[in-house]
Amino acid sequence: MNKKYNHYKLTLEHVYSPANEDLHRRVEVVFDNHDNLFSIIDLMQQKDLFGDMGQSTEFAIGLKMFGEVMLKNKDNALFEEFMPAFKDFMKKLKSSN
Template sequence: MMKKQHQYSISIDHTQNADGSVPNDETFTFDFSSHDELFEIIEKLKSREDVGPEKAAPLALGIKLFGSVMLANKRDGLFVDLCPHFATFMKKLKQKKA
């Protein structure tokens, strides 16, 4: 039996170029699933002094997206050396109190 997952959709809008000009309507949207409820994770990270409200969402989403790709390909040469370090980072992140 497959475990139910939370379903999410991410949309990225390119709102300004480096030179200050406004790009054409460039948007990228994709869907993904997670066993974690991401809004809860973001709220927890907001209260951490070493993360804070401004960095909470980018950090949570970055970890979840990267981590799921890495774990799905953990035996691939691209990720094999990184897996132990990622695991150590996640343990530290989860242990540290707000």
């Protein structure tokens, strides 16, 4: 864990399966992020880009977790073509409402 970063623990529980499949075990992940994720969630909920607070929260968490992994692995060939588009996307998002 980087002491300069915020530390988080995310717990994911599978609570329902429409196909009556066995529910998966709970997964917990501990991770760092340079941003205060709760501030980002609040900002996305205020922007209300999707007309749904739950989706705003999902979007904020998913985007920030993905973005942080990409930043930590910026030299990985997997992100080579995607990085410029992601930067443009983030600029557009930050300039929206």
